[in-house]
Amino acid sequence: MMQKITIAEIAKEANVSKATVSRVLSNPSIVQEKTRLRILEIINRHNYIPNQLAQGLAGTPTKTIGVVIDELSNDFFIEIAEGVDQILSPRDFSMQLSSSRWVQEKETKIIKTLISSRVDGILIAPISDNSESIELLEQSGIPFILINCIARNNESPYVSCNNIEGGKLAAEYISRHSKEQTILITGFLHQSLDDRIKGFSDHYKADAPLKHYPDVKTFDEGYNLVPILIAREKIREKKTTLFVTNDNVAIGIIKGLRENNIDIPQQVSIIGYDDIRLSSISQIPLTTISQSIRDIGKIAAMELLDLIDQPDREKPHFLIEPKLIIRHSSDPDD
Amino acid sequence: MMQKITIAEIAKEANVSKATVSRVLSNPSIVQEKTRLRILEIINRHNYIPNQLAQGLAGTPTKTIGVVIDELSNDFFIEIAEGVDQILSPRDFSMQLSSSRWVQEKETKIIKTLISSRVDGILIAPISDNSESIELLEQSGIPFILINCIARNNESPYVSCNNIEGGKLAAEYISRHSKEQTILITGFLHQSLDDRIKGFSDHYKADAPLKHYPDVKTFDEGYNLVPILIAREKIREKKTTLFVTNDNVAIGIIKGLRENNIDIPQQVSIIGYDDIRLSSISQIPLTTISQSIRDIGKIAAMELLDLIDQPDREKPHFLIEPKLIIRHSSDPDD
DNA sequence: CTGTTAGCGCTTTCAT
DNA sequence: ATGAAAGCGCTAACAG
Secondary structure, three states, X not given: OOOOOOHHHHHHHHOOOHHHHHHHHHOXXXXXXXHHHHHHHHHHHHOOOOOHHHHHHOOOOOOEEEEEEXXXXXXXXXXXXXXXXXXXXXXXXXXXXXXXXXXXXXXXXXXXXXHHOOOOEEEEOXXXXXXXXXXXXXXXXXXXXXXXXXOOOOOOOEEEEXXXXXXXXXXXXXXXXXXXXXXXXXXXXXXXXXXXXXXXXXXXXXXXXXXXXXXXXXXXXXXXXXXXXXHHHOOOOOOEEEXXXXXHHHHHHHHHXXXXXXXXXXXXXXXXXXXXXXXXXXXXXXXXXXXXXXXHHHHHHHHHHHHHHOOOOOOOEEEXXXXXXXXXXXXXXX | OOOXXXXXXXXXXXXXXXXXXXXXXXXHHHOOHHHHHHHHHHHHHHOOOOOHHHHHHOOOOOOEEEEEEOOOOOHHHHHHHHHHHHHHHHHOOEEEEEEOOOOHHHHHHHHHHHHHOOXXXXXXXXXXXXXXXXXXXHHHOOOEEEEOOOOOOOOOOEEEEOHHHHHHHHHHHHHHOOOOEEEEEOOOOOHHHHHHHHHHHHHOOOOOOEEEEOOOOOHHHHHHHHHHHHHHHOOOOOOEEEEEOOHHHHHHHHXXXXXXXXXXXXXXXXXXXXXXXXXXXXXXXXXXXXXXXXXXXXXXXXXXXXXXHOOOOOOOEEXXXXXXXXXXXXXXXX
């Protein structure tokens, strides 16, 4: 539990100035081989680690980028983070991941922490398209990219998905295979959700009546919704199509339906959204709208690094197109 | 994209010294209400965010703790992180999550970054029980707790699980329900794995011959192992029990078995380890050894905060006991 | 209650 | 090739 050793002590022990030690660290080639080796030996012997705070204060880039997601327990975000890390790691940047847990104040606090700890760049999946965080980021001058969201001002760089189109794909598919009733099940209020609903509503052409259950946000809430659906919507009797705008929730619903011995997809068919890893391996593989989640993270990370290198570069604006993936939860022939 | 404003400019604009501004931030009550309000107004108007690097350098705690896990794409670690965040959040600490991706150099680098950025504490699931990282942590003087690992020296604080007992539970259960052959499937080399294998081997009493497939580390590798098991171990003909020391892998294997129309649990039964969230909702709910994952994270976080408050406190040494959870993958009556 | 001053540990001119 | 000194933005005695 020795006390942290500083550059000054290294310097003293080596009979050189702090400046020389610093050079050994940042630009070794300009210091004489003999001194360099001597200093390195001392550094290693003491396990000296430069104080990043001091380095940062003095102007050195931190080589870390902050990533802010909305929840940990949703593979959608985890897979994005993985994509980011895959790009960052080989370029010798580290990723710092934080979760806002869908709480605006927490998001703001994280952003402030990130800004004030001078990370080199920030990737954020904002809770809202006019969140205070975005404003703070704009002001900070730190390169950043929004993920899964387009700012109100439509100005900030983003890597997002065409959610209107995704909603449309679902609507068209459901309209073609319509049952006696259709139920739309949605979760956290978020721009991406608004778009999905819009795309869906505008293109829903089936005769089957359409109902809407909002605010079903998690796996557990999906699971718990099933008894309600049975009681209120008579899904045991009426053949039903469920469009659930979040795979995580959809999989919770599947669990509930199975426990109630409701046949999927004959009695109730389900279409999800996101195509998280879990969707293809759940009890009933899930038909869903895919967003190429890994790509989102990778593209965002690459663009951010570019932005850090060349701050005056044109701001990236990426809209990833969705795909319909048909699996057993909606398709009896699978 | 305004330039970052500093405490000096706030002070000048308010006609006070930097010290007074600093006081408004850290100890508002001791500054006259009138001045305080004036200063606050200026701070808000400029969206001033103090530079954490400077604060840290000057000695203020950072109120953040670093968490290092081995992989992102394994719910075991994500659930631990969630538990940690649940404790930290209300106490106004932030969590910085990083993944070593099972690479020792990356782990070391992350630890160095964390140490040198003066986080208030560190939680780490080390790759190895004598990793360089543990040594660095000991030297750093920063409070830390090992997760899911007990250091070689047996000295460092930890929150871990009794993996020997877990292996034993699996062995006893399998011995009671033995089939024609048993296959042990293991993954990343890790202390917890050694213990599980030891507990298992010491208590395996079945007559069925035992084989071992090591180095099956991920969901995909599990999935890809199935054809090999069919070809080499004749699992289509011989009734087989699989003990897979990692749920993630076990679930990949289940996917493969189903695609090959091999009946679970009649033909092949499977016992996993970890009891991740996914285990109860996979295509075939998985029999597994539970470790109360959430508790690990929560306990570790609470103990770490205590350690930060009272550094001289006795170092925590927690060993969580495992439980056998029987589900359909091994039990035809479920 | 408020200002002055001296660092925190490092990098970076500018000299030598 | 190396050293001296200034400064990054903030906090914390110590005075007043």
